[in-house]
Amino acid sequence: MGDVPSLSPATASIRRAVRTALSALPEQPAAVVVALSGGADSLALAAATAFEARSAGIAVHSVTVDHGLQEGSDRVAADAAVVATSLGIAARVQRVEVTPTGEGPEADARAARYGALREIALAEGAPVLLGHTLDDQAETVLLGLSRGSGAGSLQGMAPARIDDDGMTWIRPLLAVRRETTREACAAERLTPWDDPHNTDHRYLRVRVRERVLPVLEAELGPGIAEALARTAEQLREDAEAFDEMIHETIEDIVEHAEAGISVSAAALAANPAALRNRIIRLVVQSEFGVGLSRGQTVEVARLVTDWSGQGPIDLPGCTAARVGGRIVFAAR
Incomplete structure (x- = not known):
């Protein structure tokens, strides 16, 4: 053989x-x-x-x-x-x-x-x-x-x-x-x-x-190269855990609004900044199909953490405004 x-x-x-x-x-x-x-x-x-x-x-x-x-x-x-x-x-x-x-x-x-x-x-x-x-x-x-x-x-x-x-x-x-x-x-x-x-x-x-x-x-x-690949893997694991937390949180704090969606400002304020920003990005992405930059996300978060009567914020595909105790995202 x-x-x-x-x-x-x-x-x-x-x-x-x-x-x-x-x-x-x-x-x-x-x-x-x-x-x-x-x-x-x-x-x-x-x-x-x-x-x-x-x-x-x-x-x-x-x-x-x-x-x-x-x-x-x-x-x-x-x-x-x-x-x-x-x-x-x-x-x-x-x-x-x-x-x-x-x-x-x-x-x-x-x-x-x-x-x-x-x-x-x-x-x-x-x-x-x-x-x-x-x-x-x-x-x-x-x-x-x-x-x-x-x-x-x-x-x-x-x-x-x-x-x-x-x-x-x-x-x-x-x-x-x-x-x-x-x-x-x-x-x-x-x-x-x-x-x-x-x-x-x-x-x-x-x-x-x-x-x-x-x-x-x-x-x-x-x-x-191996270290960078490991970093990506670890961050994906973190992101999956965050996403699970976000979806659980969103069920309790999000409501449909006329021409859009609204989120409880008090509930956003009660969350850590990282989770708060992720919720904002996910809500806009899910409802309007657009992604927010870091700067845009921070500006929306200021409607929660640094509210001083500022007007609506123009975002890709929508606007964000504080109405009473809620952050309202409306289609443009």
Whole structure:
């Protein structure tokens, strides 16, 4: 008998991560969709998912989104689909139109990509698996820190998220280093595509990846990326506890008002500032679908803690005013 090829540690690590993520779902899906760019991260994820799904009886689809923003993008997408097919995956290429919104090319491309993934996954009744790694998480935390928008922006990306419409997004590789995905591709003789945008310093994330993180590693020692990822995980745990407290509190202090919603000023005042501010943000987000900045939240809180007869506050999509003993949020 011939020798059985040994499984590389990198391949084993990624397969284990996928297996763990799939087993954590409330129930086993009939199918999953892998977001496949052709890069090392998504390619390693696709290969591991194909392997793990085979024994579990789960159908695997891949979607490669062609944004049409680079010359030859159609060829790159087609090549990725060919590789996916060779892995036993039902591959699909989806061309999208990227609409400028003023948020920047990265955000616009991401919105178009996620929209296509959502549409296909909902049609298949399947969760989407995304190839974000621990390195992506560390970069996301640093970018959140640079915005200065509080703990919410430092939570990074959640390992799993279920949207209101039931759409499920899973990131199995958030504990896996980027170099591990490249090692897995090499071990499985898969040739990843290197996106030139990933080395273009016009993009803030690229500058964080190639300039900021290496300096932090050099000056503070190794393990910075892992430390940032741990920070994100701890903050998500804190946020989940806060959210549970907020929802319990809101049931008792919120009432519907004409053209909006109102909150008891006395009840807000009785809560710590952190909880009070979170309640204000959640009420506005839930009722009007907009997020408040730190400054806007603090101004609303002053209607509770520093009331001196000031008039209504203009907020995105609504106004906030003190009426008697209540803070009334009304649609604009």
